Each structure stands twice: as C-alpha cells, then as structure tokens.
Amino acid sequence: MIITLSKLERSYLALFRLEGIQTEAFYRFDDLQNAFCYSQALNNSFGNGGGLFCTLQPKDIIQHCGQLDEDWRSEGNTPKTLVIKPGLQPNSNILVLNPDHYVNTKGENVPVEDCNFVWLPDYPASPSMELAHYINTDTKLEPLRQFVLKAEEVCANNIGPILLAMSCMYLQCHFKRIMDLVGHYNIPLLYSQHTQVGKTLAASCASNLIGAQNLYSRCTLAYLTGRVTGSTLPFVWDDSSSPSDVAQLAVDLGNGASGGSGPPKTKRGKDNPPTTGCIVTANFSMCNIDRAGTRTVPLMFSQLNKEKQPGEGLELQEMAKEASSAFPLIVGLFDQIKKDTVASQTNLVKKLLPMLDLRLQEGLALPLLYLRLILNELKLYRVIPAVVSYIQNPLFQELSGRPTTDQDESTLNTLITRISIIVNNKDLAEEASDHIRVMPDYIAVRPSEISKLLDMPEDQTRKILNHPGCSRGQVRLQTGNKKCYKVFKNLLTNNVVKKLEEGMTM
Incomplete structure (x- = not known):
C-alpha cells in the first residue's frame, strides 16, 4: 500500500493506491492529534469500505501526522469549519448554497478558498447534495421587482397571499432568530377549497426565489423532520393530504422542538433541533384544529377574478428563477427587524384580525413586516395596500365568519x-x-x-x-x-x- 499525502485549498487529502485501485479519503485538522484518530478518520471516509485499511498500523503513519501538523502550523493556516447544514452559517453572514457558491448577505460572492467554511460533498458528515440550492449569481434586485409586477398581473385578487408566501419563504431562512424574537414559529399554510387557484404556483415561485431544486409531495413525517433539521434553507411540501401530519409538524416546529427516538443522546451524539421550516399547500385549513391551528400562517386563496392565459404561470416561475439573484440581499434585510418593530406590526394585525389568538397574530405580523421591508427596497410599496386589503377582507371573513356587508347571510x-x-x-x-x-x-x-x-x-x-x-x-x-x-x-x-x-x- 502506498500513501501519498497532499494539502488542497479546501482540505487535506489522502490518496491511496492498492493493487492499482485509487481512491480518496478526508480527514480533519483535529484528527492529526494522534495516529489512532487519523487512521480512524481515514477508515470512516469509506463507510462500508473501511476494511481496506485493516492492516494500517499507527507506526506506519505517525510520521506523516507529525509532518502535516508541523507544515500546517508553520504556514499560519487556520482550520476551516465543515458545513453541516446549508444556508446561513452560525454567527456569520455567509450563505452556503452549494459546494461551489458562497455569498454574504450584502450580495457579494465569497471565494470558496477564502471562506472559513467548507462543504465537502464526499465527506461522510457533509450535507446531501439534495439540499444544495442554485441561484442566479448576478446579484441584483431588479429581477425581483419585475417578478412582483408580473405577479400582480397573473395572480390578480390573490396577489396578497402570493406575496405573503414569498415573504414567508425568505423569513424561514432565519428560523432561530424568529424563535428569539417571538418565542415560537408558525408554519405557512397555503390552502383553498377550490382547485386551480394558484397555491402550487405561489409555492413553486417562492421555492424558485431561493434557488431550491424541487417541490416535495407525499412526504412522511420522518422525512419532513429530517429536512427541517438538516438545513437552514426552507422547502415546499406540496399538496399535503394528511391534516394530522401537518398538525404534528406545526406543533413540533412551533415550539422549536426536536423529535426524540431511542435512548438519550450519547457523548458522541448531539441534539438536533429544527433550523428551518417549510411552506405547505393543501385543500384544508388548520385553524379549527386545537393547538396546531395557532401554529400556522393561514394564507387562503380565492377563486381568480380573471381568466387564465396560456403560459403565464410558467413565465412567472421562470421570472422567479431569474429573481433568485436577489436572494442574498433580501435575506440581509432581516437585520432591520427588531422586537419593537414586531410588536408594532402585531398591534396592526390585532386591529385587522382582533378575534385571533396572539400566536396567530404574531405569525401573520412577521411576514407582513418582512414584506414591507422587501417592497420598500424594491420601490414597490404601493402594493402593500392590496396585501392589507386581503387580510382585512377575504382572510378576515375566512377566519372570523363575520360579514363585511349587511347583505352577507352566510355567516x-x-x-x-x-x-x-x-x-x-x-x-x-x-x-x-x-x-x-x-x-x-x-x-x-x-x-x-x-x-x-x-x-x-x-x-x-x-x-x-x-x-x-x-x-x-x-x-x-x-x-x-x-x-x-x-x-x-x-x-x-x-x-x-x-x-x-x-x-x-x-
């Protein structure tokens, strides 16, 4: 067996050759503490193929460990932090979207080799490539502005819920900070008793705006739990048919709780609380379900008051993909949200929907506040009255049953x-x-x-x-x-x- 050691820009690499077979193994800086940790890290790199190193003795590699450690320290290098969850990284303004694209919340691309974080796709502890997001790299706001203008035309009377859904998608990138602001989280639920009203279109556009690759349907609760704990970037659960699963997820996420299974965590294990949420589309409401009802953001879609035009939905989705260029800049706007501004916005929602539980009022106040910041940045604040009107009229009627006119007899x-x-x-x-x-x-x-x-x-x-x-x-x-x-x-x-x-x- 021949071991060739080299240092790459992003990590150390061990290249092994055995009877003509060549492969790679990754290891961390901390693994150089002793020969045992080093050899164990190499074995772990190969998972089930670890038997390849069964004859590797510490004495064979101890000199390599010492040399690598000495070289590393002499060059003044600092260890990189392995990306465990895509999205915003802890205590930083860095968005890791995929192994080759890092940006900060100022909209600046960050060279991978200069960043303190590293996503190694082949390393066992790295995230699955299914969680990678791909956005338009030409960072600017104008495509998002054009998307909103087109959405006004296509969505007509449903412009309120589609823009609030967009705001919810951006908002969920800050799950932990939401918990710090209001102490709970509300899962956005796009619903309607009618079909072909634009629920999935709205969810798909919201997904495209943050560079997500897919919508997900027929999801098990176990899969959903894995998704919300495996990334800080939200996703779309489309066409859910199980109110009980939605209710369970809403309750778990609402309290920021992690699911428990098996014995308590060992020394090696770590608690894995949720770090993001998801948008759910369904043909049912959750507001009449105890506990879970107050842990949603109910976004009801009405029947369109216009005739649909061929291809306009696909065009809007393509514009959303183009508008993903604004994602880093919009994520950075969250820094303007403080506890006092949330309280002020909640008081406004209380006036619009006084009959709701406080959790529901705060759940609506956050995306409305974020949407105000977004539209103000896009110089489209004139759209806000249409959103407020949606909350004040169709959503009010749906959530309260109160008539808005004397002629309404079905309340x-x-x-x-x-x-x-x-x-x-x-x-x-x-x-x-x-x-x-x-x-x-x-x-x-x-x-x-x-x-x-x-x-x-x-x-x-x-x-x-x-x-x-x-x-x-x-x-x-x-x-x-x-x-x-x-x-x-x-x-x-x-x-x-x-x-x-x-x-x-x-």
Missing part, C-alpha cells in the same frame, strides 16, 4: 341570530335547549337538530359552522354528551351573544 352572526330568535320563542325554546348550550367561552350547537328548527338544509348549516374559527368536540347537553360545533364568542358581535344568552336564561 356565524346571522346563524346565531336566527338561533337566538328560536330560543326566545316560548313554543320552541324547550326543544332548542336540548341542542344548544352557552358556555363561558363558546356556544355549543348540534347542526343536525338545529337545522330542523331553522328549516334550512343541514349541509348549509354545517358549511357555516365548519370554518377556521370553530372547532368540534363532545359537549354535555341536557340529553347527554353529544358531538357539537363550538362557536367561540370572540367570533360574534356582543349583541348577538347577549340576545342568545337572554333567550337561554328565560
């Missing part, structure tokens, strides 16, 4: 008003009380029986009750425990609640 307030008329009717009050109960925080309703009293189709009653502001569960009524819809009082006007309570106490 919770209207339904509960009709129920209150029944319970104030002496002839119907006793029967109605078997199917309604007023609790301190909510009103329990049995839709099947109430529909008969209201003389309206049951599916219409359920449609009104089945929205993100309500939940379902067992409630004790006069006839025993029954499955009911829980209509929370903060979704209703005070007059409606008061009238119902008066009827129930007569």
